[in-house]
Amino acid sequence: MKRLRLCVFGAVQGVGFRPFVYRLAGELKLSGWVLNGPFGVVIEADGNPEVLELFARRVLAEKPAAAVIAAAESVWLDAAGFSGFAIKASEAAAAPSAWLLPDLATCPECLAEIQDSGQRRFGYAFTNCTLCGPRFTIVTAIPYDRPNTTMRGFAMCPACRAEYENPSDRRFHAQPIACPACGPKLWLEPESAGAPIARAAELIRGGSVVAVKGIGGFLLVCDARSSAAIRELRRRKRRSAKPFAVMFPDLAAVRADCAVSELEADWLGSAAAPIVLLRRVPGGAVAAQAAPGNPCLGALLPYAPLHHLLMRRLGFPVIATSGNLSEEPIVKDNEQARLSLKGIADAFLMNDRPIARHADDSIVRLSRGRQLVLRRARGLAPLPLRVGRRLRPVLAVGAHLKSTVAVAWERQIVLSQHLGDLETAASLEAFRAAVADLRGLYGFKPEAVACDLHPDYASTRLAESMGLPVVRVQHHHAHVAAAMAEADIADPVLGLAWDGLGFGPDGTIWGGEFLRVDERGYSRLARLRPFPLPGGEAAVREPRRCALGLLYAAGMDLSRVEPLFPRNWEAAARLPGSASLAPQTSSMGRLFDGLAALLGLRRVNDFEGQAAMDLEHAIEADAGAYPFPLREGEPAVADWEPLLAAALEDFDGGTPPGVVSARFHNALAELAVAAAWRAGLPNVVLTGGVFQNAYLTERAAQRLEAAGFQAITHQRLPPNDGCIAAGQAFVAGLARTDA
Ligand code: ZN
Ligand code: ZN
Ligand code: FE
Numbered sequence: 001m002k003r004l005r006l007c008v009f010g011a012v013q014g015v016g017f018r019p020f021v022y023r024l025a026g027e028l029k030l031s032g033w034v035l036n037g038p039f040g041v042v043i044e045a046d047g048n049p050e051v052l053e054l055f056a057r058r059v060l061a062e063k064p065a066a067a068v069i070a071a072a073e074s075v076w077l078d079a080a081g082f083s084g085f086a087i088k089a090s091e092a093a094a095a096p097s098a099w100l101l102p103d104l105a106t107c108p109e110c111l112a113e114i115q116d117s118g119q120r121r122f123g124y125a126f127t128n129c130t131l132c133g134p135r136f137t138i139v140t141a142i143p144y145d146r147p148n149t150t151m152r153g154f155a156m157c158p159a160c161r162a163e164y165e166n167p168s169d170r171r172f173h174a175q176p177i178a179c180p181a182c183g184p185k186l187w188l189e190p191e192s193a194g195a196p197i198a199r200a201a202e203l204i205r206g207g208s209v210v211a212v213k214g215i216g217g218f219l220l221v222c223d224a225r226s227s228a229a230i231r232e233l234r235r236r237k238r239r240s241a242k243p244f245a246v247m248f249p250d251l252a253a254v255r256a257d258c259a260v261s262e263l264e265a266d267w268l269g270s271a272a273a274p275i276v277l278l279r280r281v282p283g284g285a286v287a288a289q290a291a292p293g294n295p296c297l298g299a300l301l302p303y304a305p306l307h308h309l310l311m312r313r314l315g316f317p318v319i320a321t322s323g324n325l326s327e328e329p330i331v332k333d334n335e336q337a338r339l340s341l342k343g344i345a346d347a348f349l350m351n352d353r354p355i356a357r358h359a360d361d362s363i364v365r366l367s368r369g370r371q372l373v374l375r376r377a378r379g380l381a382p383l384p385l386r387v388g389r390r391l392r393p394v395l396a397v398g399a400h401l402k403s404t405v406a407v408a409w410e411r412q413i414v415l416s417q418h419l420g421d422l423e424t425a426a427s428l429e430a431f432r433a434a435v436a437d438l439r440g441l442y443g444f445k446p447e448a449v450a451c452d453l454h455p456d457y458a459s460t461r462l463a464e465s466m467g468l469p470v471v472r473v474q475h476h477h478a479h480v481a482a483a484m485a486e487a488d489i490a491d492p493v494l495g496l497a498w499d500g501l502g503f504g505p506d507g508t509i510w511g512g513e514f515l516r517v518d519e520r521g522y523s524r525l526a527r528l529r530p531f532p533l534p535g536g537e538a539a540v541r542e543p544r545r546c547a548l549g550l551l552y553a554a555g556m557d558l559s560r561v562e563p564l565f566p567r568n569w570e571a572a573a574r575l576p577g578s579a580s581l582a583p584q585t586s587s588m589g590r591l592f593d594g595l596a597a598l599l600g601l602r603r604v605n606d607f608e609g610q611a612a613m614d615l616e617h618a619i620e621a622d623a624g625a626y627p628f629p630l631r632e633g634e635p636a637v638a639d640w641e642p643l644l645a646a647a648l649e650d651f652d653g654g655t656p657p658g659v660v661s662a663r664f665h666n667a668l669a670e671l672a673v674a675a676a677w678r679a680g681l682p683n684v685v686l687t688g689g690v691f692q693n694a695y696l697t698e699r700a701a702q703r704l705e706a707a708g709f710q711a712i713t714h715q716r717l718p719p720n721d722g723c724i725a726a727g728q729a730f731v732a733g734l735a736r737t738d739a
Contacts, residue, residue: 001079003032004052006059009040011068011101011383014144016130017041018087019172020064025085028055032080035088036143046079066104066131066271068383087167090143100136100144100441102379103215103359105273105303107132109170114305115312120159125197125306126184126353130174132271134304136382136417137216137355138176142441146175150354157182184353186306189338197306200349201313209233211323211337211345215304216359216378216417217330218323218337220345221247225316230289233319236344238326241606243291245275245298245361247320249311254299257284257317263366272379273303274362286317295617300361303379306351322360327421329430332358357437358430359417367694367713368701374692374718376404381417385716385726388488389519391733395446395468397435397459398725399475399502401608402718405435406725407444408733413485414442415717415726422458432462450732452478452724454503471732475502475724476513477522479687482727484517487685487712492518494525494679496672496700498588499688499720500540500609509533511587512638514675517685519734525679526636529553532582533590534575543611544603545572546594549585552576554641560648564603588668588690591640595647595664599657609689616665616693620658625666630674638675643667669699676709685712691719 008017013036021034021043030052032045043059045052056074063069110127113119121127128134141148156164160179163171171177178184188196200210207229209222220237222229224246234240248254251265258278260268267276275298280286291297300320302308311318322330323341331337332355337348359378364371373380393409405416419434420427438444450471451463463470473481479502480495495515504510512528531553539545544564551558558573565572576582589612596602596611601618605611627642647660676684684704691697691713701711717723 001046002049002052003044003046003077003079004056005075005077006043006045006056007040007074008043008059008069011066012041012063014101014130014135014175015066015104016064016170016172016174017067019130019167020062021059022085022087022167024055024058024062030055031082031085033082033086033088036090044077044080044082045085046082049076064131066101090145100139100142100382102136102272102381102383103134104132104271105301105379106305106308110305111308114309120181121179123309124178124180124183125186125304125309125351126176126178127305128174128176128178129170130172131170133174133176134215134353137357137359137378138353139441140356142443144175149175150356151176151178154178154183184351186349186351189348189350196349197309198313200347201310203347204314204318207232208346209236209344210347210349211341212306212310212349213334213337213351213355214306215355216361217332217355218341218348219320220323220341221310221318221320223316224286224290224319227287227289230287230319233321233344234289237321239607241292241610243294243296243298244319244321245300246286246290246317247300247302247307247311248317249302249315251301253285253317254278254301257281257286258297258299261366263369267364267366267371268299268301270379272362273301274364274373274379275300275375277363277365277374290319293614293617298363306349310349320361328424328426329420330358330360357417357434362418365694367697370715372692372694372697372714372719373716374720374722375402375418376415376716376718376722377417380716382414383716384412384414385486386412387485387730388490389734391730392448393444393446394448394450394471394729394732395435395439395444396450396725396728396732397463398728399452399478399721400454400457400459401500402721403431403459404722404725405431405438406729407438407442407446408729409444413726413729413733414438418722428458431459435462448732448735450728452503452728453505471728471735473728473731474505474522476510476515476688477517478724478727478731479719480515480517480522480685480727481730482717482723483685483687483712483714485726485730486714486717489683489712490519491683492516492681493683493685493712494676494681495522495685495687496675497688498690500589501585501587509583509585509587511585511589511688512591513586514635514638514679516679516681524635526630526638526675528586528588528591529637529639529641530584530586531590532576533585533587534572534582536581536583539590539593540605540608542604543593543597545575546590547597548572549576549582550591550594550598550640550644554644556644556648561597564597588688592690595644595661598648599651599660601657609692612690612693615661616695618658618661619665619695620656621662622666623659623662625670626663628667628671630671630678636678638671665693665696665699668696669703672700673703673707673709676704676707683710683712687714687719687723689720
């Protein structure tokens with residue numbers, strides 16, 4: 001007889017892991033115990049070593065579907081003489097670091113239950129079990145137990161209590177367990193006769209906007225087939241053109257509007273249930289207004305019983321966009337919704353289950369045969385990233401746009417949900433709350449705080465106010481480090497960090513960077529040739545300003561862009577020559593903007609990155625590449641002037657913008673290969689907002705791999721600034737305390 005201690009690390013709490021172990025131990029007639037410990041699930045069992053080995057293998061192989069096991073370690077000990085198998089009480093710890101689960105979409109069994117009139121949960125919007133339901137958005141402390149969730153105020157009825165305490169029940173220790181007798185309730189505001197879901201469906205059918213309180217906050221819902229309803233929502237939300245996500249009743253309905261691959265269907269139906277970016281097909285039901293001028297649509301399936309019940313009644317796709325005002329955080333509290341969504345929603349489908357922290361819907365795109373997460377939030381946060389190297393405990397506060405917060409310790413980085421741009425007082429408040437929340441939740445005591453090099457970011461100022469040693473990580477270094485952490489790469493890499501804007505140590509604005517990065521730091525091997533940004537920050541919103549800066553830097557005739565400035569040409573034309581009003585940048589994102597403006601695709605952006613998206617969507621044919629030479633120097637310079645000259649010559653000669661765009665994208669892919677040969681490093685990281693561009697990412701990766709290089713692209717972290725906090729945490733976590 002021996003004793004085996006098995007520690008299972010990962011997202012294993014709140015998914016029915018302990019009852020599963022209990023049943024398996026019973027089947028194999030083993031004695032011992034299982035508990036939720038500070039680091040995950042701990043199991044000890046007495047028995048014959050061969051049976052124990054089989055037990056350990058089966059624990060890992062047959063785990064509950066929603067469990068994510070990152071690692072397991074076993075230790076052989078002397079037999080303890082246990083009798084029977086017990087589920088022990090959870091262990092709290094001084095510094096709890098157990099992994100929390102993200103919110104899980106409704107499982108098939110719960111879905112069947114709410115549709116079966118013979119069941120006591122028939123039509124119940126808050127049905128869940130150990131395999132599904134809210135997690136991260138209801139937990140208030142670790143360990144994950146009912147008193148530590150926002151369900152603590154709901155006393156279980158005898159029927160729920162019996163299920164909760166029965167080890168063979170699907171709801172054994174399902175912390176958010178609820179039923180119509182004892183759980184959260186729905187109501188509609190303003191009050192009206194009839195069942196709330198039926199009434200909300202009627203309103204949506206009639207063209208109204210209904211704010212629906214879901215898992216991570218309020219969603220604004222209206223008929224996606226109706227141009228008038230969508231236009232009205234855009235007007236009220238002050239969001240003129242940015243695409244809206246669309247929730248479909250089921251997969252068949254998605255297929256009527258979009259092309260869906262098998263992998264895309266898997267993601268749509270996954271427990272994470274993110275928004276998946278899909279290509280639209282002609283003849284679909286969804287109005288063009290949902291995503292004007294965009295060949296793609298962000299589609300998602302119902303992920304809570306409430307959505308299933310509502311969508312079943314409607315039977316048609318609806319807009320499902322975050323309940324907020326333009327770029328503010330998604331609203332999660334009832335009172336807050338009544339105040340801030342008053343002018344947007346005609347009615348509110350409310351409930352009394354409090355949301356502990358907000359979480360937008362995640363966004364995923366399939367690229368290179370795997371997922372590319374563009375927004376990491378509901379359903380994905382806070383699954384930790386396991387890294388190969390041991391990290392000291394650090395907190396990282398990210399950059400400014402698409403912000404996230406990260407904590408790192410031991411061999412993991414936990415990244416918060418997407419928090420949004422730190423542009424408004426409300427976002428800043430949500431950001432500060434998220435920093436405190438993440439620290440509090442994990443009982444986290446950082447040795448240092450990492451932030452961006454930019455002195456004026458609100459995140460930088462927050463880091464400086466914490467009374468901790470501050471580690472400043474250059475923006476593009478953080479981008480590359482995030483990809484290295486994700487791919488577990490310790491060797492030096494060539495990092496192509498191409499994005500909008502990031503502060504450089506020389507005080508200029510970087511954004512087209514070729515960095516050599518290893519665990520000690522980075523060096524700038526090459527950069528994009530700098531050009532002036534007339535009006536500085538204003539150029540982010542106005543691609544025409546980027547066009548002006550490029551023409552000026554190349555000594556080309558400025559009058560070409562005069563028609564793009566119908567009101568203020570004389571003032572605009574003077575800007576690029578001013579050192580103070582037109583800062584220099586090496587930004588690749590702004591090169592995209594400039595070309596989009598020169599090709600007549602867009603002169604002013606309605607939302608961030610719109611012009612670059614237009615340029616990608618314009619691509620017509622794979623038609624060769626413009627020259628994009630890498631000129632020697634310290635650092636070397638990627639000279640865009642020959643590219644620009646060739647592109648304008650084509651355009652003036654009548655070549656369609658779509659062909660010019662293809663040749664531009666292809667030139668960037670060839671530039672990546674040239675930079676890889678020059679750097680002589682086998683691993684090439686592609687990161688930065690520019691690599692949200694699916695065509696460029698796939699083309700560059702394919703060309704790099706054809707040349708024998710390893711192309712490393714993001715999967716679990718976004719390539720945009722949503723990855724910055726993770727990269728900062730990795731850099732600061734590796735740095736020695738005295739560094
Ligand atoms: Zn379930
Ligand atoms: Zn109940
Ligand atoms: Fe960036």
